[in-house]
Amino acid sequence: MPPERTLAVVKAAAGEAGVELREIPVPSAAPGFARLRVVATGVCGTDVHIARDEYGYESPVVMGHEILGAVDQVGDDADAGLLGRRVATETYFSTCGSCDWCRDGRVNLCPSRRSIGSFENGGFASHVVVPVGSLHPLPPGLGDIDGVLSEPLACVAQCLCDPAVVSPGDRVLVTGPGAMGQLAAQVAAASGGRVTLAGLPADASRLEVAASLGLAVTTEVPPAEAFDVVIECSGSAPGAAAALRAARRGGRYVQVGIFGREVSIPFDLVLYKELTVTSGFASTPASWRRAMALIEQGRVSLGPLVTARVPVSRWSEAFDNVRSGAGIKTVILPD
Structure with a gap:
């Protein structure tokens, strides 16, 4: 009892x-x-x-x-x-x-x-x-507590999987190497993207984990207009600005991180580059099915x-x- x-x-x-x-x-x-x-x-x-x-x-x-x-x-x-x-x-x-x-x-x-x-x-x-x-x-x-990440994985699937935002061969930038960024990078890679996970020098230990999982990582400012898809997971204005600048013309910007307050970002870049902006809030039964499939198939670590x-x-x-x-x-x- x-x-x-x-x-x-x-x-x-x-x-x-x-x-x-x-x-x-x-x-x-x-x-x-x-x-x-x-x-x-x-x-x-x-x-x-x-x-x-x-x-x-x-x-x-x-x-x-x-x-x-x-x-x-x-x-x-x-x-x-x-x-x-x-x-x-x-x-x-x-x-x-x-x-x-x-x-x-x-x-x-x-x-x-x-x-x-x-x-x-x-x-x-x-x-x-x-x-x-x-x-x-x-x-x-x-593992004994791996399943604790099921819910954030379902939230990432809501942002990235229905409809799919990453196609095989896409150059993908993920900003922010926290849990959501790590999961987003893995899901994007499982979708066929060529993924780079970006963080700050202070994120070195987090980026080491991502690198051990086979992801490309960087602490450099991402090059302008170099990525087909940018996925913002830092929840910070500088992260969002870097992602907007890194998106190629006609590319896609996905907001995953929560800012928690009003922020100032160079949103005119959406207009100038004709970016497609999408996001996903929380999760749905469909995104949970995606997450469970990714876990069962061993496509995320x-x-x-x-x-x-x-x-x-x-x-x-x-x-x-x-x-x-x-x-x-x-x-x-x-x-």
Whole structure:
């Protein structure tokens, strides 16, 4: 039996000082839902944006949405076959189901969407409850916490795969060697692109990981108009500006990183070069299918991207890693 209470990282009030460690009751699964025993939850840049009130949330709420867990309770006997399965989960707790976007299958754009980690309790705790329909059983053979990167991979697939933005032979630049940049570079390479991952000199250790996975890396300013596709993953104005300048005329610019605030970039380059600008917000069932296929086929390498594991009682260290750019992916483990 699980304990009756759990330590959790809670966004309780405005500002970064409003994030705190609390003891909360362990939840139970209602019909249509499953309770996961959390194995690990990745710390995302979005979590820092929530802490800084730069991304929507409703407090108090347990943070964390990049969840790897094992099903330990279901609310309906019909779902008993899930018990014990190791799973990743979509971030949606509920959508309205009736708006134009839901009816089009674009649930990520539902104005009434409530997501775990921001509007419903998430994974920085020992247990979390999510809809059964959000679960994705993981293939055998993964490392112990590789599956924690399933959700960010699904977000990258939403940006790059439907429709495909990289064609075989495309010269591809990815700016920003954090987790999203590393995943985007791997997905672009799996699509046949000739990929270069760009970072700053301070990103040397991150770029070493990418190089060990067979990707070309650079800390130099990318040459102007040298790339068919540029994928901006840094979430910084300089990164976006460098990507816009590096795109060839008639090329494609893809925004993956979140800025979290208004920024100034040379957007006239979109006009002068007739660039196609696309993006993707969160994930959809289709992008999860893409992500699971990439994992099952071994076309992405996830384990090397997890560079730190921190117990929930030391959650602030994990957030500091994201703020400072230390490592690639830090995960929080239940105490």
